[in-house]
Amino acid sequence: MNDFQFLHTSFEQQDQTKSGTQNLKLPDIYLVEDDRVLGTTIKKYLEKKLALNVHFFLTPTECLLELDKKIKSETVVNQTPFCLITDISFEVGGSDGLLLIDLLKERGHHFVSIVMTGFASIETAINATKKGVFHYLTKPFELEILSELVTKAFIKKLNVPESAFTSSEAFINKTNSSPNASNAPHLFQSKFKIEAPGVDDIFCGMVGRSKQMKQVFERIKKVAASDSTIFISGPSGTGKELVANALHHLSNRKAHNMVSVNCGAIPSELLESELFGHEKGAFTGAISSRKGRFEMAHRGSIFLDEIGDMPLLLQVKILRVLQNRVIERVGSTETTEIDVRIITATHRNLEEAVQEGNFREDLYYRLNVIPIKIPALKERREDIPLMISYFLSKFVSADLRNNIEFDDETLELLISYDWPGNVRELENLIERLVILKGGSLIKVADLPAKFLKVSPQNVESYKSLINLPNEGVDLKQLLSDIEDSLINQALELTGGNKNQASKLLSMNRTTLIEKMKKKGFLQLS
Secondary structure (H helix, E strand, O other): OOOOHHHHHHHHHHHHHOOOOOOOOOOOEEEEOOOHHHHHHHHHHHHHHHOOOEEEEOOHHHHHHHHHHHHHOOOOOOOOOEEEEEEOEOOOOOOEHHHHHHHHHHOOOOEEEEEEEOOOOHHHHHHHHHOOOOEEEEOOOOHHHHHHHHHHHHHHHOOOOHHHHOOOHHHHHHHHOOOOOOOOOOHHHHHOOOOOOOHHHEEOOEEOOOHHHHHHHHHHHHHOOOOOOEEEEOOOOOOHHHHHHHHHHOOOOOOOOEEEEEOOOOOHHHHHHHHHEEOOOOOOOOOOOEEOHHHHOOOOEEEEEOHHHOOHHHHHHHHHHHHHOEEEOEOOOOEEEOOOEEEEEEOOOHHHHHHOOOOOHHHHHHHOOEEEEOOOHHHOHHHHHHHHHHHHHHHOOOOOOOOOEEOHHHHHHHHHOOOOOHHHHHHHHHHHHHHHHOOOEEOHHHOOHHHHOOOOOOOHHHHOOOOOOOOOOOHHHHHHHHHHHHHHHHHHHOOOOHHHHHHHOOOOHHHHHHHHHHHOHHHHO
16 A cells, blocks of 8 residues: 555545535645745635635744644554645745655655745755655745645645635635636546546556556566566657666666667677677777676666667677677677576567568577567557656656646547657657746647647548539639648647748748738738
């Protein structure tokens, strides 16, 4: 049972035994602020706004003593999480709010934290982030913002159901003021929303809740302790190296080196020396003897990425390594025994490569002892909202000034997109949006043009668009009207960005501008 599962279970039990959630017992708030006036104001505001029980302390020491009494009076099963709101710096005794967080964690308290400071700096923001602080708030701030942060912290980190806050004025106002709010909830909203991944959704740096990824996680756990050769397959950008790292760190070899080699990134004439090492004078430029990657991975693991790109002549030597566990340095006739666990990966279809004669069949079967297939991102779309949240936590600053949110239409588009670059492409997009659009709501027009393109439709799909009337049509005028409509739609989708609009219409930017001039669009835009 993780830190907050017991709270989630208790909420479910209360929901089953009580009608509605109006009687739901919410976690308390522990507020630590040495400014008595500000602390009292925050306490009264949160108690009235969210109907929460707020305990107010002037120093971290007072708060720590009270919480220690609390944890002693509870059993492990009945421990109730709480929300800590604390200042970072205190005038009396040189106390530190971040130190308070460390002490509470060490003593087994379960809580989510929000920190406040009147002296914001990059260093304190980074320290707060490292300690897992939910939000870093710079004084002065609006009490309404703090109220919304507490609500989000309860829902996202303490598993409090949203329905528990529907009676609060803050939550109702927030819901009704949404630009997409309506009496009938959007169908997409009810199925997908950006959600922070839980403890069970993250495995060795990989994020996933889908059935496919859970199967991958289970396979890794089962085979990590063995010394069998692992073959990881999947499209580029799916995280094959993360899988290899997980296999090593969960194995008995984790105390030794994990060496990675991208076989497709090293020229074929140098790859043999990189893998097996060379003796002094073995070739021009070999001024001294050098260990290869296999020797450096002795007693550890070696990860041969993109092994499908390995030259045929070198495949023979890899086969020998797999069979005999010995290597020969370039320019040497002596063999060296190695103890290494071999993990390989490729985005290519090696069965097809074998049939085409580009990959040795005997080597393929030697490598494919335990296969692990990583699904493409489009095959596990339900994980995309979790991954968006995960990457936002990675790129957004601790004070959330460059945080971004997505409207429903944009989120739906991101989930329906095919992601040819998979997880790597999604990560790059989130980083780009945080840098260029930080602090704003992301709309469809803010996405790169390729996201706005619908998949090409075949000719059959156009036959039903327009039925030829008996009296016929003016084809030239009709085509002109259709062109006008598509240009207008492209400009509307891209917010008037002619460069992106031209990409949507698959034409040169200059051609689009010329058409706009002829049609008088430039006078309107």
